[in-house]
Amino acid sequence: MMKKIQQILDECKELAFDLNFTRSRKWLEENPKGVVVGYMPIFFPREIVHAAGGLPVGIFGGGDRKQIVKGDAYYQSYICHIPRSIIELALDKHLDHMSGFIFPSICDVIRNLSGIFRQHKVGKFVKYMDFPQNFLPEIGGRFYQQEMEHVLSYMEEINGIKVTPESLNKSIGLYNKNRELIDYIYKIRQDYPWRLSIADVYHVVRAGTVIPVEEHNEILEQVCHYISGEVGEPQDKIKVVISGAFCEQPAIGLIRAIEEAGCYVVDDDYMLGSRMILGDIDNTSENPLEAISNAYIKQSQYSSSIYDVNDPKEYRLAKIVKDRGADGVIFASASFCDPSLLDAPIFQNAFNKMGIRYISFQYSENINQFKVIKEQVGTFSDSIKLWEGEPA
Amino acid sequence: MSNSIYTMGIDVGGSYVKGVILLYDSENGSHKIVDKQTEKIRKRNPKDVVVEMVNTLLDRNKLSYEKDIKYLASTGEGEMVERKTGHFYSMTTHAKGGIFFAPEATTVVDMGGLYVRAIKVDHKGKVMDYKMTGQCASGSGQFIENISRYLGLAIEEVGEISLNADNPEVPSGICAVLAETDVINLVSKGLSTPNIVKGINLSIAQRVVKLLGALNAQSPIVLVGGMGMNVGMIQAIEELSQENKKSNYEFISHPDAIYSGAVGAAIWGGFRYFKLKQKQAAVVA
Numbered sequence: 001m002m003k004k005i006q007q008i009l010d011e012c013k014e015l016a017f018d019l020n021f022t023r024s025r026k027w028l029e030e031n032p033k034g035v036v037v038g039y040m041p042i043f044f045p046r047e048i049v050h051a052a053g054g055l056p057v058g059i060f061g062g063g064d065r066k067q068i069v070k071g072d073a074y075y076q077s078y079i080c081h082i083p084r085s086i087i088e089l090a091l092d093k094h095l096d097h098m099s100g101f102i103f104p105s106i107c108d109v110i111r112n113l114s115g116i117f118r119q120h121k122v123g124k125f126v127k128y129m130d131f132p133q134n135f136l137p138e139i140g141g142r143f144y145q146q147e148m149e150h151v152l153s154y155m156e157e158i159n160g161i162k163v164t165p166e167s168l169n170k171s172i173g174l175y176n177k178n179r180e181l182i183d184y185i186y187k188i189r190q191d192y193p194w195r196l197s198i199a200d201v202y203h204v205v206r207a208g209t210v211i212p213v214e215e216h217n218e219i220l221e222q223v224c225h226y227i228s229g230e231v232g233e234p235q236d237k238i239k240v241v242i243s244g245a246f247c248e249q250p251a252i253g254l255i256r257a258i259e260e261a262g263c264y265v266v267d268d269d270y271m272l273g274s275r276m277i278l279g280d281i282d283n284t285s286e287n288p289l290e291a292i293s294n295a296y297i298k299q300s301q302y303s304s305s306i307y308d309v310n311d312p313k314e315y316r317l318a319k320i321v322k323d324r325g326a327d328g329v330i331f332a333s334a335s336f337c338d339p340s341l342l343d344a345p346i347f348q349n350a351f352n353k354m355g356i357r358y359i360s361f362q363y364s365e366n367i368n369q370f371k372v373i374k375e376q377v378g379t380f381s382d383s384i385k386l387w388e389g390e391p392a
Numbered sequence: 393m394s395n396s397i398y399t400m401g402i403d404v405g406g407s408y409v410k411g412v413i414l415l416y417d418s419e420n421g422s423h424k425i426v427d428k429q430t431e432k433i434r435k436r437n438p439k440d441v442v443v444e445m446v447n448t449l450l451d452r453n454k455l456s457y458e459k460d461i462k463y464l465a466s467t468g469e470g471e472m473v474e475r476k477t478g479h480f481y482s483m484t485t486h487a488k489g490g491i492f493f494a495p496e497a498t499t500v501v502d503m504g505g506l507y508v509r510a511i512k513v514d515h516k517g518k519v520m521d522y523k524m525t526g527q528c529a530s531g532s533g534q535f536i537e538n539i540s541r542y543l544g545l546a547i548e549e550v551g552e553i554s555l556n557a558d559n560p561e562v563p564s565g566i567c568a569v570l571a572e573t574d575v576i577n578l579v580s581k582g583l584s585t586p587n588i589v590k591g592i593n594l595s596i597a598q599r600v601v602k603l604l605g606a607l608n609a610q611s612p613i614v615l616v617g618g619m620g621m622n623v624g625m626i627q628a629i630e631e632l633s634q635e636n637k638k639s640n641y642e643f644i645s646h647p648d649a650i651y652s653g654a655v656g657a658a659i660w661g662g663f664r665y666f667k668l669k670q671k672q673a674a675v676v677a
Binding site: 233235236237260261378379382385386387 | 470518
């Protein structure tokens with residue numbers, strides 16, 4: 001029987017910010033031989049952990065729900081907030097049921113964080129996972145496959161499960177479905193953003209990072225069914241795309257504040273990892289690792305952690321703006337987030353030439369005061385709604 | 393398509409909810425306020441206050457929300473207005489409301505419950521520049537309200553009573569907590585209530601005149617927001633302004649100044665209604 005939508009949304013909200021990772025602990029009780037693997041932002045191919053009898057769990061920091069006491073001792077004041085709260089979570093035993101930790105290559109801060117986890121001997125394995133910056137399948141692709149093989153060997157050492165092409169293809173199929181359903185939500189919201197608020201979308205997508213993919217797909221099916229019908233009342237708001245918030249997550253109050261200030265968010269990179277691969281990964285291949293690798297090389301979303309000179313990210317973001325029918329872009333960067341802040345001038349320079357309107361601001365995951373940001377976003381919205389086409 | 397439509401503007405502030413029904417005229421801009429209402433929030437849920445106000449205004453004018461109101465615009469804490477068509481930022485609405493009350497004004501000073509904001513505007517009500525007070529409550533209407541309560545005055549009496557002052561003493565203008573302590577000391581010293589209230593008005597007026605200087609404001613200046621109806625405050629601002637030739641501004645006040653946000657929202661709502669209709673027509677064509 002289908003659950004009521006409000007109940008589903010409430011459950012997702014609970015799951016999304018459950019710093020004790022209760023569902024994964026329960027999963028471990030139900031699957032004593034299972035291996036829970038925590039991964040940090042931005043992106044990790046969860047399919048491989050799933051195929052190896054594991055549960056991949058996203059670790060996105062403590063947000064505004066965890067007071068930092070010990071974490072500050074590990075990082076200088078000019079470093080972003082997320083590594084502090086992740087250390088705090090680890091030292092306070094929030095992650096003690098996880099056997100392994102994946103640190104995807106985003107920036108030096110995350111690299112150092114993997115070293116701190118190693119020093120503290122948190123979990124049975126710690127993997128700093130390098131992603132290729134060479135986009136030739138025979139070079140960068142081969143390298144990426146080897147990185148994934150490392151993870152699988154760590155998993156095999158723990159539970160003895162050897163991944164077969166069949167098991168990996170099955171996992172790829174489940175995650176293909178997952179991406180397709182999330183994509184459907186964004187497609188519907190592109191034209192009917194009032195049917196589900198961006199805060200609800202965020203809860204639904206983030207919940208999927210801490211529960212088994214099979215359960216998340218069921219949730220997504222019901223949400224998709226709900227938003228396929230005429231629900232909610234449209235309001236007179238501009239449409240915006242959010243860019244830059246892919247690693248340290250803004251407080252949910254900030255995500256909500258942007259829509260309250262007069263904008264519909266029709267695309268974003270908040271939970272970029274869950275939407276990183278565009279379209280399906282081939283799940284019929286005899287070499288599924290190669291299929292995953294090819295998908296990363298050829299079908300990745302633009303990202304601050306990818307430097308592909310042949311496919312400039314500013315044009316890719318501009319295409320998203322156009323395809324979504326957005327009126328402008330909001331660059332939201334975590335304070336001291338080098339990848340995001342270094343990309344911003346590239347985007348802004350290109351957008352000035354292309355005539356795409358934008359504003360930018362910085363946030364921190366633990367900041368819960370949004371008055372200034374609301375004023376900025378409200379002014380941006382009004383300037384488009386009231387003065388569009390007027391001489392400056 | 394008729395050139396005149398009914399719109400509503402609801403301004404949810406820190407202390408009060410203000411609402412208007414406006415007859416918006418797209419032809420020549422001669423909009424008319426049909427009805428208006430102010431409601432103190434007290435300890436109620438602002439959402440309930442808004443619902444009650446909208447219903448009261450509609451019932452009183454025998455209008456239907458669905459059939460007659462073409463755009464319900466919120467401003468201020470817009471998330472408290474559930475049935476809104478759209479939301480406008482409070483600076484945008486106060487600027488427009490100020491120009492509605494005083495079309496000749498080039499500067500709008502919004503003196504609300506939480507802060508004071510000086511806004512440079514063009515003849516269409518477009519915000520060109522602004523300056524506002526910081527976080528401290530000592531320059532706010534809420535501070536005046538607190539003081540009036542300590543002195544046993546109704547908020548409506550505060551303006552009039554300060555006109556009787558003959559020897560005001562100005563308390564601290566930097567911090568509301570210090571200023572409140574100052575007021576207690578002034579009461580202990582036996583200073584008369586008019587002189588205390590006038591001193592407070594002068595303290596806030598100093599901030600307003602400083603803001604205008606920082607903005608390089610030009611006259612005429614229209615005073616809006618809740619404190620814009622306080623005759624004692626207007627007198628204090630004018631006095632301070634005249635003391636200095638550099639800042640000898642010409643001020644305009646209006647009896648409906650508290651409704652500037654709601655009126656501005658209702659006008660922009662009407663503007664958006666016709667703009668969206670035009671866009672739809674263009675798509676169909």
